[in-house]
Amino acid sequence: MRPDCLTPLFATLGNLKGIGPRATQHFNRLLGIPGDDDARLLDLAFHLPASVIDRRHQPGISGAASGEVVTLRLIVEEHFPPPGHKKALPYRVICHDDTGTIELVFFHVHGNWLERSLPQGELRIVSGRVEWFNNRAQMVHPDFILTEQEFETHPLVETVYPLTAGISGKILKKIMAQVLDRIPVLPEWQNGPWLEKQAFPAFRTALVSLHTPEQPADFDPETASWRRLAYDEYLASQLALALVRRMVRKGKGIAHRFDGTIATRLRSALPFTLTQSQQVAIAEIETDLQKPERMLRLVQGDVGSGKTIIALFAMAAIVESGYQASMMAPTELLARQHFASLKPLADAVGMSITVLTGKDKGKARKEIENAIASGEVDIVIGTHALFQSTILFRNLGLAVIDEQHRFGVHQRLSLAEKGMQTDMLVMTATPIPRTLVLSYFGDMDVSVLTEKPAGRQPIDTRTLSMDRIDDVATRLQSQISSGAKAYWVCPLVEENEESDLTSAQERHNMLQKLLGDQVELVHGRMKPAEKDTVMQRFRDGKARILVATTVIEVGVDVPDATIMIIEHAERFGLSQLHQLRGRVGRSDAASSCLLLFKEPLGLIAKERLNIMRQTDDGFQISEKDLELRGEGDVLGTRQSGTPGFRLARVEHHKQLIEVARDDARLIIETDPELVSERGKALRVLLYLFGRDDAIRLLRSG
Numbered sequence: 289m290r291p292d293c294l295t296p297l298f299a300t301l302g303n304l305k306g307i308g309p310r311a312t313q314h315f316n317r318l319l320g321i322p323g324d325d326d327a328r329l330l331d332l333a334f335h336l337p338a339s340v341i342d343r344r345h346q347p348g349i350s351g352a353a354s355g356e357v358v359t360l361r362l363i364v365e366e367h368f369p370p371p372g373h374k375k376a377l378p379y380r381v382i383c384h385d386d387t388g389t390i391e392l393v394f395f396h397v398h399g400n401w402l403e404r405s406l407p408q409g410e411l412r413i414v415s416g417r418v419e420w421f422n423n424r425a426q427m428v429h430p431d432f433i434l435t436e437q438e439f440e441t442h443p444l445v446e447t448v449y450p451l452t453a454g455i456s457g458k459i460l461k462k463i464m465a466q467v468l469d470r471i472p473v474l475p476e477w478q479n480g481p482w483l484e485k486q487a488f489p490a491f492r493t494a495l496v497s498l499h500t501p502e503q504p505a506d507f508d509p510e511t512a513s514w515r516r517l518a519y520d521e522y523l524a525s526q527l528a529l530a531l532v533r534r535m536v537r538k539g540k541g542i543a544h545r546f547d548g549t550i551a552t553r554l555r556s557a558l559p560f561t562l563t564q565s566q567q568v569a570i571a572e573i574e575t576d577l578q579k580p581e582r583m584l585r586l587v588q589g590d591v592g593s594g595k596t597i598i599a600l601f602a603m604a605a606i607v608e609s610g611y612q613a614s615m616m617a618p619t620e621l622l623a624r625q626h627f628a629s630l631k632p633l634a635d636a637v638g639m640s641i642t643v644l645t646g647k648d649k650g651k652a653r654k655e656i657e658n659a660i661a662s663g664e665v666d667i668v669i670g671t672h673a674l675f676q677s678t679i680l681f682r683n684l685g686l687a688v689i690d691e692q693h694r695f696g697v698h699q700r701l702s703l704a705e706k707g708m709q710t711d712m713l714v715m716t717a718t719p720i721p722r723t724l725v726l727s728y729f730g731d732m733d734v735s736v737l738t739e740k741p742a743g744r745q746p747i748d749t750r751t752l753s754m755d756r757i758d759d760v761a762t763r764l765q766s767q768i769s770s771g772a773k774a775y776w777v778c779p780l781v782e783e784n785e786e787s788d789l790t791s792a793q794e795r796h797n798m799l800q801k802l803l804g805d806q807v808e809l810v811h812g813r814m815k816p817a818e819k820d821t822v823m824q825r826f827r828d829g830k831a832r833i834l835v836a837t838t839v840i841e842v843g844v845d846v847p848d849a850t851i852m853i854i855e856h857a858e859r860f861g862l863s864q865l866h867q868l869r870g871r872v873g874r875s876d877a878a879s880s881c882l883l884l885f886k887e888p889l890g891l892i893a894k895e896r897l898n899i900m901r902q903t904d905d906g907f908q909i910s911e912k913d914l915e916l917r918g919e920g921d922v923l924g925t926r927q928s929g930t931p932g933f934r935l936a937r938v939e940h941h942k943q944l945i946e947v948a949r950d951d952a953r954l955i956i957e958t959d960p961e962l963v964s965e966r967g968k969a970l971r972v973l974l975y976l977f978g979r980d981d982a983i984r985l986l987r988s989g
């Protein structure tokens with residue numbers, strides 16, 4: 289049950305003055321509210337300003353630097369409306385102060401509001417961005433024009449909020465004022481001494497102060513207010529994770545017994561020797577599996593570091609111990625690929641393996657399901673749907689989840705709730721910065737693969753303007769004829785599959801004209817069987833160029849493909865580019881990656897592409913991505929609607945995550961059911977940050 293003190297904050301915005309159904313829609317969009325839900329007061333309260341403007345900055349015209357927002361006290365000199373028939377020309381008003389002259393510029397002026405608001409000869413307070421051209425100061429569309437009297441009551445430090453169509457800053461502030469008025473005083477959930485040591489204000493005070501800063505310095509991630517809110521948010525998530533961890537651990541696991549016979553056979557069946565990192569990870573997993581508690585382990589490794597084989601060793605141990613194992617992949621394509629690559633090895637060591645996805649229907653499906661239920665099958669590879677479905681295992685001992693970015697805390701929670709006894713092994717698709725591992729996987733133990741298989745060469749990465757695309761195609765032609773295989777990736781166009789497809793199809797046509805039927809196309813809309821056929825042709829070398837949408841982003845493994853071309857590379861996040869680039873460089877042959885960009889490039893885009901050229905180290909790249917784009921992109925959760933942090937700014941507050949994790953674990957040790965005074969307040973905190981799923985895990989939830 290949600291604590292009563294939160295009721296006002298959980299009311300929908302529609303309860304406020306001035307919000308009708310239309311405005312509700314706009315706010316839902318602005319605040320990213322998924323599905324049919326409506327935004328609540330809470331959601332708006334957590335919508336922090338993007339910046340503040342200091343209207344006290346009044347340097348006079350001559351002291352205003354170009355590009356700076358200033359507030360000027362101006363005497364209106366003369367109006368220059370555009371000549372009657374030339375409406376496209378600007379309306380200019382010349383003004384001056386003691387230090388110089390400035391031109392105010394307006395476009396598309398209707399009626400006579402300028403004459404009314406800027407009467408000749410009078411004093412007006414005008415605020416906006418100044419630009420200098422040829423020693424003349426100009427201000428286009430000032431933020432405001434006020435009389436001296438009006439300016440007296442105007443806030444000197446103004447907040448600027450992220451907005452959306454249909455919601456102006458003015459409306460938002462009006463609604464926000466009502467919301468701030470209704471934030472209740474909540475019980476304190478932080479530990480007293482810690483609160484004092486950090487000089488944290490109360491939750492309510494902190495939140496209100498970020499929305500109504502008195503000085504620009506009040507709106508700074510380093511203030512005690514913002515740090516407090518960040519800490520609150522981290523603590524909520526760490527507490528939820530700690531509850532999940534306790535729940536998972538508490539459930540009796542199976543102490544698996546195996547002596548490594550299958551593993552030994554596997555080692556000799558492998559066409560390569562395991563890296564040191566792989567061996568360490570396998571040993572860590574084997575130790576976990578033998579313990580009576582359930583395993584909850586994350587394997588982190590750069591693209592191509594060889595995570596799949598680790599999963600096979602884990603599954604082998606389970607099979608030897610007399611149980612079944614499953615491995616889940618995020619897409620059909622990957623499930624089938626894993627099956628194809630693991631089947632020969634499983635056969636060689638006498639484990640039976642099958643694959644089951646949404647594609648298998650009717651009688652064939654029934655047969656597979658029966659084999660799983662009877663225990664005839666040792667290993668089942670499938671998509672995540674395996675989890676949701678009604679598939680019954682005879683005795684599932686291990687669930688491996690590959691490319692877990694899409695396998696969030698919520699899914700882990702629901703697994704824990706189902707009370708499954710299975711051990712869990714989760715493998716990441718890309719390296720994740722340590723701070724994010726802590727904040728999203730704080731409940732798990734971690735194995736990190738620090739090296740790649742021997743003999744891998746660095747991928748030669750270059751950037752090139754899209755204007756040169758014809759040259760690229762010609763060069764590709766000669767590379768192909770000397771036996772190379774290439775991926776050509778077309779990007780997401782405005783998050784719309786339809787147009788994505790068109791660009792990929794167009795590129796496919798263009799390349800096919802040049803190179804004939806060695807060019808294949810794969811995209812997300814294709815039927816699984818069609819995808820399989822295409823991938824197989826590419827694997828076999830019948831096709832040598834695979835034009836693809838980002839479906840190949842994760843996990844596709846065709847070791848003798850050595851060329852990666854990415855169109856509109858500037859539209860991708862770093863982690864995504866790294867993931868794509870990781871499709872090549874998977875053997876000891878030299879590989880290359882060409883990042884085609886559309887000019888002109890913004891500063892950040894330029895920096896991103898530079899980083900890709902400079903480093904091949906996924907951990908470094910993901911740290912950079914976090915800095916440049918935020919965690920939603922790094923984790924690939926932005927589109928999936930998984931909530932990230934709303935108040936905390938990882939780049940400023942990350943050092944608080946570790947503290948919050950220790951705090952959370954201590955809380956769970958001393959007050960496991962959250963029943964003390966502080967424990968009850970902490971329940972409020974969990975609800976406040978939408979982590980209340982975890983409360984169901986409490987006995988008295």
Ligand code: ADP
Pocket residue numbers: 560561562563566589590591592593594595596597741742843845847874
């Ligand atoms: P990822 O970590 O990206 O999931 P994969 O498991 O797909 O990487 O492995 C990448 C490629 O490297 C595969 O073709 C795999 O067979 C191969 N591989 C894995 N481990 C080794 C190793 N120790 N030596 C050589 N090749 C390896």
Ligand code: MG
Pocket residue numbers: 595596690843
């Ligand atoms: Mg993989």
